[in-house]
Amino acid sequence: MSDPTPEDPTQPPAPPTPPAAPEPPAAQPAPPAQPAAPAQPPQYAQPPQQPYGQPQYGQPVPPSPQYPGAYPPPVYTPYPTGPRTNPLAIVSLISSLVGLFIIPIIASIVGVITGHISLSQIKKTGENGHGMALAGVIIGWVSLGLWVIGIIVLIWFFAALASSGVLTYRDYYYNS
Helix, strand or coil, rough: CCCCCCCCCCCCCCCCCCCCCCCCCCCCCCCCCCCCCCCCCEEEEECCCHCCCCCCCCCCCCCCCCCCCCCCCCCCCCCCCCCCEEEHHHHHHHHHHHHHHHHHHHHHHHHHHHHHHHHHHHHHCECHHHHHHHHHHHHHHHHHHHHHHHHHHHHHHHHHHHHHCCCCCCHHHHHH
């Protein structure tokens, strides 16, 4: 019983032994000398063929075989486009709206003129945009009329104030 065995439960297990130290590497042999330059350039192999017999770029594609009783290939037609919208009709509507809200009289006049020109062009060419041109003409005339009426009322109001004597330069200058 003097010899401990791993099956003996009364003896503690032996500590593991450390691994052996690695040996130092052997001296590296010197690299071989560079070979002399070849007399002619190397020949490269041809590129591999495309899978499934696909043609290389730039080569025409062979037609597909026609099978008896097969449907003919479909004919693709582009989506039909209608007549284009007259650009002056768009300009007429936009400038009339600008004349109504932003640039009062000038843009309204532009809207009326371009609207009449576009209505004439639409009659001759059959383009779309008749409604926009008509709306541009109507909005242009209405906004032009409202601005002219507003200016007339404003002039009348100041003329009435001046003639009544309520506002005079002398009263303002001497009573301040």
